[in-house]
Amino acid sequence: MLLLDALSPAPRTLRMFLLEKRLSLPTRQIDVFSGENRQAAFLKHNVAGQTPALLLDDGSCIAEAIAIMEYLEELHPQPPLIGATAQERALTRQWQRRVELNITEFIHNAYHYAEGLARFRDRIPVAPEAACGLKAVAQDRIAWLDAMLDGHEYLAGERFTIADIWLYVWLDFAELVGQPIDHSLRNIGPWFARIAARPSAGASLHPSCKPGGVRG
Structure with missing residues (x-):
């Protein structure tokens, strides 16, 4: 996995989630202030041009902070930050x-x-x-x-x-x-x-x- 991170609120929610989960992911920073997330190199991963995005080992991408949290919670259910039931x-x-x-x-x-x-x-x-x-x-x-x-x-x-x-x-x-x-x-x-x-x-x-x- 590779996390495409940025200085922005939605990526911060994911970073806070990861800290609470005690998870660490390889990360690459995206400069959203210069518009790097609107360039072809980023758009080939996430056509919506938004951060964060999580690149999976099979080459696919999961975008939207909440969707990424849901995915990671299924892989790492403890401690539960969505729910145990x-x-x-x-x-x-x-x-x-x-x-x-x-x-x-x-x-x-x-x-x-x-x-x-x-x-x-x-x-x-x-x-x-x-x-x-x-x-x-x-x-x-x-x-x-x-x-x-x-x-x-x-x-x-x-x-x-x-x-x-x-x-x-x-x-x-x-x-x-x-x-x-x-x-x-x-x-x-x-x-x-x-x-x-x-x-x-x-x-x-x-x-x-x-x-x-x-x-x-």
Whole structure:
């Protein structure tokens, strides 16, 4: 296997997962800021032009961070970060989908259309006029999620899962791209601090991260 990694939030979620799993993979860095992921050498592996991507020994490629996590969890089920039973796995996926569809996709696209506009305007369709609205939706849905977390140590209850990894990394990214969360929220604030205290949180930051720069 070969992991195609980058300084970006989605690859960071996978790095945090690997740290929690105590797994190490051969890795090659992709410079997404220069657009290396949009060049032919990368596209021959992942036609979507996105990181991370996992090249398998048979020459095939698995892309999308969550799909890669699912694959690796099947190969290395301990410690379980998706779940040890069908019910646990379903609940983890439920929470991960809630945060991705309702929160992190809005954060992601708002960044593309605002703070990241100069980088992305020539790569993808952008809608700068939508940025403020997307940021507002994300903040509203964070408050919506907060209200559902009474009594929860982690998103899926007492289990730390990939849902926590996914949300934490994107909220940490959001802090420095004009989308800070309201740390006074009664559940999200303490939850965020709890995840940030895990050794994997700091260790998953890309070596090229600079103070005040994009966190990924």
